[in-house]
Amino acid sequence: MNKIIKQFKDAAILNNPTFIQVLGMCPTLATTTSAENALGMGLAATAVLILSNVIISLLRKIIPNQVRIASYIVIISGAVTAIELLMKAYLVDLYDSLGIFIPLIVVNCIILARAEAFASKNNVFSSFIDGVATGLGFTGALFIVGCIRELLGAGSIFGIAILPEALHATIFIMAPGAFLTLGAVIALVQKIKKTLENKKKAEINTENDGEEVII
Amino acid sequence: MAEILVIMLAAILTENFIFIKFMGICPFLGVSDKIDKSLGMGFAVIFVMTLSSAVTWVVYHFMLVPLGLEYLQTIAFILVIASLVQFIEMFLKKNVPALYSSLGIFLPLITTNCAVLGAALLNISNGYSFIESVVFGFSAAVGFTLAVLIFAGIREKLKYADVPESFKGTPIALITAGLIAMVFSGFSGISFT
Numbered sequence: 001m002n003k004i005i006k007q008f009k010d011a012a013i014l015n016n017p018t019f020i021q022v023l024g025m026c027p028t029l030a031t032t033t034s035a036e037n038a039l040g041m042g043l044a045a046t047a048v049l050i051l052s053n054v055i056i057s058l059l060r061k062i063i064p065n066q067v068r069i070a071s072y073i074v075i076i077s078g079a080v081t082a083i084e085l086l087m088k089a090y091l092v093d094l095y096d097s098l099g100i101f102i103p104l105i106v107v108n109c110i111i112l113a114r115a116e117a118f119a120s121k122n123n124v125f126s127s128f129i130d131g132v133a134t135g136l137g138f139t140g141a142l143f144i145v146g147c148i149r150e151l152l153g154a155g156s157i158f159g160i161a162i163l164p165e166a167l168h169a170t171i172f173i174m175a176p177g178a179f180l181t182l183g184a185v186i187a188l189v190q191k192i193k194k195t196l197e198n199k200k201k202a203e204i205n206t207e208n209d210g211e212e213v214i215i
Numbered sequence: 216m217a218e219i220l221v222i223m224l225a226a227i228l229t230e231n232f233i234f235i236k237f238m239g240i241c242p243f244l245g246v247s248d249k250i251d252k253s254l255g256m257g258f259a260v261i262f263v264m265t266l267s268s269a270v271t272w273v274v275y276h277f278m279l280v281p282l283g284l285e286y287l288q289t290i291a292f293i294l295v296i297a298s299l300v301q302f303i304e305m306f307l308k309k310n311v312p313a314l315y316s317s318l319g320i321f322l323p324l325i326t327t328n329c330a331v332l333g334a335a336l337l338n339i340s341n342g343y344s345f346i347e348s349v350v351f352g353f354s355a356a357v358g359f360t361l362a363v364l365i366f367a368g369i370r371e372k373l374k375y376a377d378v379p380e381s382f383k384g385t386p387i388a389l390i391t392a393g394l395i396a397m398v399f400s401g402f403s404g405i406s407f408t
Contacts, residue, residue, distance in 0.1 A: 022385050025244065026329050030237035073297060073326075077290040085286060100336055103289040107329040109241055175235050175400055179393030187379075187386035194381065 007129055012137030017110045019141055019189045024110040027101050028142055029178040035158050038146025039139065040094040041101065044083055046135025048105050049114060050128060051079040056119040057127035063120075072115045077106045110138060149173055149181050219350050222343075226354035229403050232330050233362035234396040239330030243363055244388055246321070253367040257360030259321040261353065263303065264331050267296050268352025271335040272345055292335045297326045330359055365395060 017023050024045075031041040055075050056063075063071045084102050087095040095102065105111065114134055119127040147157055153173030155163035171177045232238045239260075246256045271292050279285050304322045307315035325331060334355050338348040369391055378387050 022244070023241075025240040026237050029240060070297060073293055074290065077293050081286065081289050084289070100333060100340070103336055104238070104329045104333055106289055106293050107327050107332050109327060112327065171397075175237070176393045176396035178237065179389045179396055183382075183386040183389030183393060186389065187381045190384075190386065191381035 011133035032146040038142040042139025050131035053131035223354040227358040234399040253363040261356040264356035
């Protein structure tokens with residue numbers, strides 16, 4: 001159980017696909033115009049990630065090494081097509097607002113990266129956990145950016161009005177706002193990371209100091 | 216003729232793939248640190264996107280539609296693009312070594328460039344004819360190249376700027392891109408119809 005928690009923490013937070021590894025930028029910028037769209041995109045990508053990780057892990061001993069990337073792409077696009085057809089059938093509104101970015105999950109580097117780096121080397125269960133964790137890390141990142149943009153740009157979150165109309169800065173739900181928001185959020189993440197590292201270093205130093213005093 | 220011109224100008228300026236549509240951001244951030252590198256990537260993308268727009272249009276209208284397999288377009292297109300890139304790479308290596316040595320390293324990266332697949336899918340959903348598809352693929356790629364070149368020019372200067380510690384690397388690149396995107400959204404006032 002501890003191992004699973006650690007795997008979650010590693011894949012979703014410490015190596016967050018969006019904020020730390022800076023992968024999959026296109027959907028992160030394009031579909032975060034509102035919290036709802038961001039969540040929908042994140043969950044669709046998570047579903048594809050889980051599906052492709054499990055299938056690739058099941059087939060990892062059968063797929064010949066030379067053609068593995070091509071095989072992964074076929075498996076991933078199969079999974080994407082399945083999710084796309086399901087969304088078209090049951091979630092029409094969301095499908096319409098995400099538009100072309102649903103089929104474009106195929107070329108999302110996060111999914112191919114997890115297939116190559118994890119699912120091709122590990123058993124089905126841990127590949128499944130990896131898919132869930134990475135997917136949720138991606139969804140969380142999209143959700144944060146989506147909330148900020150919707151709040152600043154349209155004054156609401158999930159369509160519930162929060163800010164008065166005079167405070168709406170429409171630019172945040174337009175194209176430039178996506179770049180500005182994501183840039184600022186990643187800068188904040190880097191700042192937090194740096195502060196935590198410094199703190200850890202300081203703790204180690206004080207521990208050492210303490211030992212010296214004892215000696 | 217006027218329609219073709221409208222498609223071209225729209226794809227390059229008002230509907231710029233990078234700054235307005237957010238497609239191809241990964242190579243955009245990845246190769247844009249030097250002007251010559253981004254020029255190489257730009258030419259490789261123009262080459263592949265023009266060809267792949269043509270080939271995917273033919274595949275869709277002469278293979279998938281008659282067989283009633285339209286729902287397989289994503290799988291079919293990504294396979295076509297991947298094999299096309301592979302084929303171009305082998306062809307250039309054998310016949311035009313000079314071009315290969317300048318574009319070669321960018322070609323494998325293009326398979327996972329979502330602009331290429333995006334253009335192929337947009338051609339179908341916009342209902343373009345064959346000529347229009349090729350023009351759209353070509354001009355969208357020109358728009359991509361323009362965006363990467365502008366960005367690389369700024370990024371070369373950015374290296375010497377005194378950027379706050381936390382903003383170093385990706386954040387400042389994204390914010391720069393945001394400022395250029397504002398310029399590009401100024402084009403959206405132009406209407407070509």
